[in-house]
Amino acid sequence: MHRYHRAAALTAAVLAGTLFAAGCSSSSGGKKSEESAAGVSAGKASTPRMTVAMVTHASPGDTFWDLIRKGAQAAAAKDNIKLVYSSDPSAGNQANLVQNAIDQKVDGIALTAAKPDAMKDVIAKANAAGIPVVGFNSGVNDWKKLGMLEYFGQDENIAGQAFGARLNTLGAKHALCVIQEQGQVALEARCAGLKKGFSGKTDILYVNGTDMPSVKSTITAKLRADSSIDQVVTLGAPIALTAVQSLSDAGSKAKIATFDLNKDLVKAVQDGTIEFAVDQQPYLQGYLAVDALWLYRTNGNFSGGSTAPVLTGPAFITKDNADSVAAFAAKGTR
Amino acid sequence: MSTAQHAEPAVTTPPAPGPAKETDGRTRQRPLAVRLLARPEVGVFLGAVAVFVFFLITAPPVRDGSSMANVLYQSSTIGIMALPVALLMIGGEFDLSSGVAVITSALTASMLAYQLSMNIWVGAIAALIVSLAIGFLNGWLVVRTGLPSFLITLGTFLILQGVNLAITKLVTGNVATDDISDMDGFDQAKKVFSSSFDVGGVDVKVTVVWWLGFAVLATWVLLRTRYGNWIFAVGGNKDSARAVGVPVTFTKISLFMLVGFGAWFVGMHQLFTFNTVQSGEGVGQELIYISAAVIGGCLLTGGAGSAIGPVFGAFMFGMVQQGIVYAGWNPDWFKAFLGVMLLGAVLINLWIQRSATRR
Numbered sequence: 001m002h003r004y005h006r007a008a009a010l011t012a013a014v015l016a017g018t019l020f021a022a023g024c025s026s027s028s029g030g031k032k033s034e035e036s037a038a039g040v041s042a043g044k045a046s047t048p049r050m051t052v053a054m055v056t057h058a059s060p061g062d063t064f065w066d067l068i069r070k071g072a073q074a075a076a077a078k079d080n081i082k083l084v085y086s087s088d089p090s091a092g093n094q095a096n097l098v099q100n101a102i103d104q105k106v107d108g109i110a111l112t113a114a115k116p117d118a119m120k121d122v123i124a125k126a127n128a129a130g131i132p133v134v135g136f137n138s139g140v141n142d143w144k145k146l147g148m149l150e151y152f153g154q155d156e157n158i159a160g161q162a163f164g165a166r167l168n169t170l171g172a173k174h175a176l177c178v179i180q181e182q183g184q185v186a187l188e189a190r191c192a193g194l195k196k197g198f199s200g201k202t203d204i205l206y207v208n209g210t211d212m213p214s215v216k217s218t219i220t221a222k223l224r225a226d227s228s229i230d231q232v233v234t235l236g237a238p239i240a241l242t243a244v245q246s247l248s249d250a251g252s253k254a255k256i257a258t259f260d261l262n263k264d265l266v267k268a269v270q271d272g273t274i275e276f277a278v279d280q281q282p283y284l285q286g287y288l289a290v291d292a293l294w295l296y297r298t299n300g301n302f303s304g305g306s307t308a309p310v311l312t313g314p315a316f317i318t319k320d321n322a323d324s325v326a327a328f329a330a331k332g333t334r
Numbered sequence: 335m336s337t338a339q340h341a342e343p344a345v346t347t348p349p350a351p352g353p354a355k356e357t358d359g360r361t362r363q364r365p366l367a368v369r370l371l372a373r374p375e376v377g378v379f380l381g382a383v384a385v386f387v388f389f390l391i392t393a394p395p396v397r398d399g400s401s402m403a404n405v406l407y408q409s410s411t412i413g414i415m416a417l418p419v420a421l422l423m424i425g426g427e428f429d430l431s432s433g434v435a436v437i438t439s440a441l442t443a444s445m446l447a448y449q450l451s452m453n454i455w456v457g458a459i460a461a462l463i464v465s466l467a468i469g470f471l472n473g474w475l476v477v478r479t480g481l482p483s484f485l486i487t488l489g490t491f492l493i494l495q496g497v498n499l500a501i502t503k504l505v506t507g508n509v510a511t512d513d514i515s516d517m518d519g520f521d522q523a524k525k526v527f528s529s530s531f532d533v534g535g536v537d538v539k540v541t542v543v544w545w546l547g548f549a550v551l552a553t554w555v556l557l558r559t560r561y562g563n564w565i566f567a568v569g570g571n572k573d574s575a576r577a578v579g580v581p582v583t584f585t586k587i588s589l590f591m592l593v594g595f596g597a598w599f600v601g602m603h604q605l606f607t608f609n610t611v612q613s614g615e616g617v618g619q620e621l622i623y624i625s626a627a628v629i630g631g632c633l634l635t636g637g638a639g640s641a642i643g644p645v646f647g648a649f650m651f652g653m654v655q656q657g658i659v660y661a662g663w664n665p666d667w668f669k670a671f672l673g674v675m676l677l678g679a680v681l682i683n684l685w686i687q688r689s690a691t692r693r
Contacts, residue, residue: 029517030451061499061614066509182669205659210615211622212608214655217408221659224404225395238510238612245607249404249537264513264610332508 044080047298050108051082052290053101057094057114057138058087063262064236064282068137070333071286072110079294081107091118098122101131108132108293110286113139114185116146123147132296136289137282138186140309149296150303152288154280154313156186159259160193162314163233163278164202170275172231172255173200176222180209180239187235190259194233203229212242219246223254234258237265237277244273261317263329269322279325280313283333288312375643377686378630381679382646382653389657396660399536406538409652410545411600412626413645415619417545417552418596420627420644422589424556426569426636427476427483429593431468431490433619438494439465439601440611441502444511454519462598468494469594473587495617502613515609527599528607541603545645552641565589569636626651629680650679 054072058065069085076083084106086097094111095118101109102125109126113119116139123146126133135143136152143151167175175198177191195202205222207215223229223246232247232254234240240258247254257275258265260282268274288303288310295301304310317325328334370376389396396402415432422429429435439461447457468490475486503509514520530539556562564585567575576582605611628634629650630643654675663671 025450025452026447026454026518029514029520030447031449031512059614060495061502061509061612063508063510063612066503210617211619212604212615213411214408216607217404217652217656218659220404221395221401221656224398224401225393225660225662238608238610242608251400262510267513 044078045294045298047080047294049080049082050294050297051084051104051106052076052108052110052293053084053086053098053104053106054286054290055094055097055101055109055111056085056087057089057091057112059089060087063238064260067262067282067333068286071283071288072290073286074283074333075287075290075294079291081290081294083290091115095119095122098126102126102129105129106131107297108134110134110136110289110293112137113142113146113148116142120146132293134289134292136285137280143309144307149306150292151309152285152292152303152312153309154311155309156189157193157196159278159280159314160190160195161197162193163190163257163259164194164197164199166276166316167194167231167233167257168197168199170255172198174226174228175200175202175231175233176219176226176229176254177202177204177233178219178235178239178243179204179206180215180234180236182206190235191233200231207239209236209239212238215239216242216246216249219243220249223247223250223252227252230254232256236260237262240265240274240277241268244268261325261329261334263326263332263334266317266322266326266329266334269317269319270326272319276316276318278314279317279334281315281334284312373640375631375640375646377682377684378643378646378650378679380686381629381682382650384682385650385653385657385675385679389653389661393657393661396657399534401656401660403533403536403538403542405652405656406542406649407652408656409649410539410541411603412622412651413545413648414541414548414603415593415596415600415623416626416630416644416648417548417641418589418592419623420630420632420639420641421552421556421565422593423624423627423632423634423636424569424639425565425586425589426572427473427586427589428487428624428634429472429483429590430487430620431472431494432593432597432623433621434491434494434498434616435465435468435594435597436601436604436619437611437613437616438468438498439598440605441498441511441613443602444514444605444611445502445505447517448512448514449505451517454514454517454523458523458602461601462595465594465598465601466591467594468597469591470587472593473590476590477583477586491620498613498616509614510612511610513609514605520606523602524606527602527605544599545648549641549645556641561585566637569638571637622651625676629676650676 056065072083084101088094088097098109098111099122109131111133113135123133127147133148134150135148140151140153140155175194177194179187179191181187191204207218209215232243234243237258237260240256241264243256255275259278261277261279265274265277269277292303325334419429419432442464443457443461446460447454472487472490476483499509502511506512530537556565564580567580568582568585572582626647627644630647632639632643654672658671
């Protein structure tokens with residue numbers, strides 16, 4: 001056995017050494033060419049240190065949720081808040097995380113209510129313990145019922161309708177709405193809204209968002225099966241960028257528009273590969289949720305007057321305004 | 335042709351008994367058709383044909399050549415991993431970390447090259463080393479501790495999932511890697527891992543060629559080399575294999591490293607197709623690879639199976655996944671359709687084998 005160990009280790013070391021020594025450096029792209037820009041900072045409040053818990057239903061490693069967290073961190077840094085972030089896609093586990101925050105006696109909780117029923121009891125407990133709870137991103141129809149103070153986010157159905165209305169003006173006839181997570185309420189609501197606002201025909205396609213090659217070939221298959229589709233609507237930036245390849249594979253002339261942004265997507269809008277994107281401004285959602293708790297604690301303010309949700313979207317990013325967003329997207333905050 | 339792939343290192347199964355042997359009355363020669371059906375890969379082959387014909391009839395777009403190329407592409411991304419996973423299962427172990435290991439490999443290549451502004455190939459080779467090391471670690475732990483590979487690889491599965499996310503976040507500041515498509519060596523690597531070529535007006539992805547090439551290679555290794563015999567032997571009975579001089583430790587560790595190689599290859603394909611990788615991907619894929627191998631006739635207990643079976647297993651997955659879309663069925667039922675088709679295929683496979691081996 002020892003022979004194999006040593007041989008493998010030696011080969012690896014020699015190989016790595018040679019490659020670095022040979023100076024295989026890239027003359028384009030890479031970290032060197034990335035412009036390092038300063039992060040968002042707005043000074044720091046002198047109010048007493050407080051702790052805020054943010055509990056979401058995000059699955060780890062998703063670009064969208066990373067933006068929310070960055071926004072929350074920026075607000076926390078400004079407001080002299082210690083931010084405790086946690087997330088779990090399963091509703092039961094998410095409720096446990098909220099209970100955990102209550103046990104820690106935090107000064108405020110910001111949470112998403114993708115599955116409202118699961119959060120009902122634990123929010124009541126937080127209220128009983130005197131901890132203010134604000135909602136964001138998911139649960140626009142239920143936040144008041146659940147006893148939350150305020151809500152920040154996009155009404156997904158309204159956003160879907162606005163999306164559909166825009167497609168009407170662009171002359172699309174047959175749209176394909178691609179859902180990357182079957183049974184996710186917010187995503188289904190977007191496609192339902194699209195169906196309502198769009199005067200043409202809308203088909204729904206489910207893909208497996210954790211397997212990109214499969215997303216790619218499934219969209220290709222659908223476009224081949226139905227050549228009358230002239231508009232692909234995706235609900236996440238990575239899915240939109242993958243759909244670009246499906247289109248060329250299928251030889252389809254369809255156009256692509258999407259919900260949600262990331263920096264590569266902004267580039268794609270700038271060069272016209274993707275028509276437009278609807279931005280619900282996740283950074284803003286995270287920022288406002290934390291900042292609102294600070295305002296409530298330090299000044300008794302209620303955003304949205306505690307009666308109406310504070311909408312962060314839909315904001316349309318098109319070729320005309322993409323340049324103004326691009327710099328922020330490159331930093332990873334839009 | 336050997337008749338059975340069950341490992342019995344001490345007893346050699348007589349290859350294709352000649353007509354003279356029939357007369358001694360003990361080994362009655364069964365008809366050729368029955369003998370063929372008893373082979374594990376024939377069952378899955380018929381299952382794959384059934385699924386294919388079914389969609390050919392119900393989904394007209396499938397009849398088009400380029401649709402077929404798309405089905406094969408989907409199958410190849412599963413199939414390239416299903417092959418080493420199947421070999422590992424024949425060797426009596428399995429690997430739950432294979433899905434996230436694909437993403438680990440892609441992340442390593444992308445981040446290393448980007449952060450150090452190096453040629454893409456430096457990242458790709460470093461990723462290969464990392465992937466093989468993960469395979470080595472899995473194998474070494476399994477052999478050294480004697481614990482079930484389920485436990486060991488469940489551990490690495492969780493570790494890799496966390497490491498993928500945490501390191502990506504630490505290094506890039508985001509949860510996805512940066513776009514590497516404008517860096518040196520990218521176009522070359524793209525040609526190797528994710529290009530496509532034209533066959534009679536149909537755009538065929540290069541992964542299909544790699545997939546079938548690897549399958550031929552694996553079949554040859556399994557049936558014609560000493561190493562192939564070792565795989566069957568360690569999967570059948572580890573102790574008696576060791577007793578007759580099979581290097582059990584080497585065989586098992588190298589099989590895990592082979593899965594590492596597969597993970598690297600598929601990881602590179604993903605990276606050079608999509609330019610960036612999200613660190614949360616890959617979870618759940620390991621079950622797809624294992625399913626393709628099991629449908630392809632590899633026993634969960636080891637010691638039996640083939641390399642060609644998982645090819646049809648992966649094809650069945652690709653065909654059903656895309657066929658449902660081509661057929662334009664109500665997408666609400668997507669997962670249910672997939673489950674029913676696969677369960678049906680496995681049952682047909684089982685039934686054919688049972689009725690063929692009964693007499």
